[in-house]
Amino acid sequence: MSESPESTAKVVEAIWRIESAKVIGALTRHVGDVGLAEDLAHDALVAALEQWSRSGVPVKPGAWLVTVAKRRFIDGLRRTAVFSSKQDAIYRQAESCQQSTATDFEVVEEQIEDDVLRLVFMACHPVISRDARVALTLKLVAGLTVSEIARAFLVGETTVSQRIVRAKRTLAEARVSFELPPPEQLHERLESVLEVIYLVFNEGYAASSGSEWTRPEFCREALRLGRMLAELVPQEPEVHGLVALMEIQASRLRARVSASGDPVLLGDQDRDRWDQILIRRGLAALERSARLCDALGAYGLQAAIAACHARARTLAETDWSRISALYDALAEISPSPVVDLNRAVALSMAFGPEAGLEALEALSSEPALEGYHHLSSVRGDLLERLGRFDEARSEFERAASLANNERERKLLLDRVSALAGPSPMPDPSSTAGANPGIER
Amino acid sequence: MRFMMFMIPNISEEDWMPSSEAVAEMTKYNEELTKAGVLLALDGLHPTSKGARVSGSGGRITVTDGPFSEAKEIVGGYWMIDVSSKEEAIEWAKRCPAVEGPANHGYDGIAPVVEIRQVFEMADFAAEIQSAANKP
Numbered sequence: 001m002s003e004s005p006e007s008t009a010k011v012v013e014a015i016w017r018i019e020s021a022k023v024i025g026a027l028t029r030h031v032g033d034v035g036l037a038e039d040l041a042h043d044a045l046v047a048a049l050e051q052w053s054r055s056g057v058p059v060k061p062g063a064w065l066v067t068v069a070k071r072r073f074i075d076g077l078r079r080t081a082v083f084s085s086k087q088d089a090i091y092r093q094a095e096s097c098q099q100s101t102a103t104d105f106e107v108v109e110e111q112i113e114d115d116v117l118r119l120v121f122m123a124c125h126p127v128i129s130r131d132a133r134v135a136l137t138l139k140l141v142a143g144l145t146v147s148e149i150a151r152a153f154l155v156g157e158t159t160v161s162q163r164i165v166r167a168k169r170t171l172a173e174a175r176v177s178f179e180l181p182p183p184e185q186l187h188e189r190l191e192s193v194l195e196v197i198y199l200v201f202n203e204g205y206a207a208s209s210g211s212e213w214t215r216p217e218f219c220r221e222a223l224r225l226g227r228m229l230a231e232l233v234p235q236e237p238e239v240h241g242l243v244a245l246m247e248i249q250a251s252r253l254r255a256r257v258s259a260s261g262d263p264v265l266l267g268d269q270d271r272d273r274w275d276q277i278l279i280r281r282g283l284a285a286l287e288r289s290a291r292l293c294d295a296l297g298a299y300g301l302q303a304a305i306a307a308c309h310a311r312a313r314t315l316a317e318t319d320w321s322r323i324s325a326l327y328d329a330l331a332e333i334s335p336s337p338v339v340d341l342n343r344a345v346a347l348s349m350a351f352g353p354e355a356g357l358e359a360l361e362a363l364s365s366e367p368a369l370e371g372y373h374h375l376s377s378v379r380g381d382l383l384e385r386l387g388r389f390d391e392a393r394s395e396f397e398r399a400a401s402l403a404n405n406e407r408e409r410k411l412l413l414d415r416v417s418a419l420a421g422p423s424p425m426p427d428p429s430s431t432a433g434a435n436p437g438i439e440r
Numbered sequence: 441m442r443f444m445m446f447m448i449p450n451i452s453e454e455d456w457m458p459s460s461e462a463v464a465e466m467t468k469y470n471e472e473l474t475k476a477g478v479l480l481a482l483d484g485l486h487p488t489s490k491g492a493r494v495s496g497s498g499g500r501i502t503v504t505d506g507p508f509s510e511a512k513e514i515v516g517g518y519w520m521i522d523v524s525s526k527e528e529a530i531e532w533a534k535r536c537p538a539v540e541g542p543a544n545h546g547y548d549g550i551a552p553v554v555e556i557r558q559v560f561e562m563a564d565f566a567a568e569i570q571s572a573a574n575k576p
Binding site: 224 | 478
């Protein structure tokens with residue numbers, strides 16, 4: 001069965017999406033260096049493109065790639081004439097891994113899963129910059145190409161390549177070993193992994209820049225990584241908390257963009273368009289998280305808040321006092337001005353706009369929120385609900401001038417012009433919850 | 441993008457209940473889909489003897505109880521997966537034990553089939569169709 005080169009390329013790409021983490025994980029364990037492992041895997045992919053178009057895709061394509069890559073590694077070692085004693089050891093190791101046949105890639109499943117987990121921890125290692133962790137995770141674990149990653153973050157391919165090269169060099173220089181973190185470091189290291197996954201998710205959920213409000217493909221990548229991680233470390237409550245949060249937020253993706261591409265905020269969304277499959281998955285993951293711990297962690301709490309929205313069939317049905325209480329708990333374990341801002345919104349919904357404004361007062365001098373457009377847009381919203389339209393308008397103007405996403409800026413300017421009319425008497429049913437803050 | 445993978449076992453009503461061996465293999469496959477983070481939902485379906493067909497013609501509605509003995513290609517179950525391309529969906533279908541198993545081991549009946557169908561997203565529709573989907 002022979003295929004056209006183009007269709008083989010697509011098949012190889014698809015297989016790589018499924019196998020990349022396992023292949024690079026297995027190779028890194030054998031050669032000890034993630035950079036070398038990736039180069040070898042790349043060579044194997046080139047060989048696959050050529051061979052598979054002639055002889056068809058092998059039954060176990062992942063095992064095929066690992067075997068070919070290992071063979072290249074050994075050939076490379078053989079070509080170097082003189083072995084130092086260290087190289088000799090590597091050589092012996094290489095020989096022994098050649099003897100273990102391709103099938104061991106399938107048989108020792110636990111080993112493979114361990115390798116994938118090691119790879120995840122390595123790609124998200126704190127010695128490398130946050131941007132590099134994201135790029136490395138998408139490249140090595142998710143199997144994305146440099147150009148896909150570059151498109152994702154609206155940067156040039158060279159930038160991404162350099163970021164990845166530097167990150168691999170840093171890992172090598174810091175002698176980061178291909179090991180699972182020791183138990184005492186596990187939670188801290190896991191935190192970094194969760195952060196990377198959520199960064200990818202948020203890039204899709206509310207694009208920080210560019211002309212599109214959402215880019216669902218990144219939500220999908222992040223969800224895929226999160227679900228994968230949840231099976232690799234099933235005993236960790238926060239992993240399920242993050243998965244729950246992402247599933248529930250993603251359930252609203254198709255409701256939060258209008259046909260013309262404009263953002264539709266939570267209060268205005270057509271809840272019939274929320275994806276019930278994802279909501280169900282999210283609620284299940286949240287239960288799983290709750291079963292594993294006495295008190296939910298930061299992701300679990302955010303998921304619980306998202307679940308309150310997901311359970312409410314209409315905006316009016318939302319249990320705002322429970323949401324306020326969850327924000328209280330969140331502010332306690334993970335204090336941040338952004339959490340306080342959300343808490344203020346929840347308070348305003350539970351107890352009226354005055355309560356919200358009062359909570360905002362305490363935040364107005366918060367340096368971290370200076371220049372944060374959501375602070376102004378929330379204040380604008382509360383002022384509008386109190387009928388203080390002139391003040392509301394200037395807050396929305398300020399928010400619009402601070403927003404980086406074009407679609408979001410347009411939405412804020414629309415609110416400015418809605419308030420600029422001769423009788424700025426908005427329809428209370430649509431604006432009361434038009435912007436329940438930044439829980440979007 | 442989402443795909444439904446329909447399992448068409450091509451077996452008779454009497455053989456519908458799977459063996460424990462087949463269930464074990466299928467469970468392993470389902471786990472593989474779960475671990476890869478691509479599985480959204482799945483279900484297995486009872487045989488057609490427990491179902492019915494409803495059709496309408498000239499204002500008359502006809503209900504026919506199962507089994508549909510004449511019918512071929514009866515769906516036995518489905519998976520819904522979220523993947524990056526049709527090629528990836530095909531790759532997952534190829535790994536289904538019903539396809540990989542009997543078909544590769546001298547199975548001499550009608551081979552089981554996994555049919556892959558892409559799920560519509562709103563963005564696949566033209567703008568006027570999209571607005572028709574909006575509530576009035």
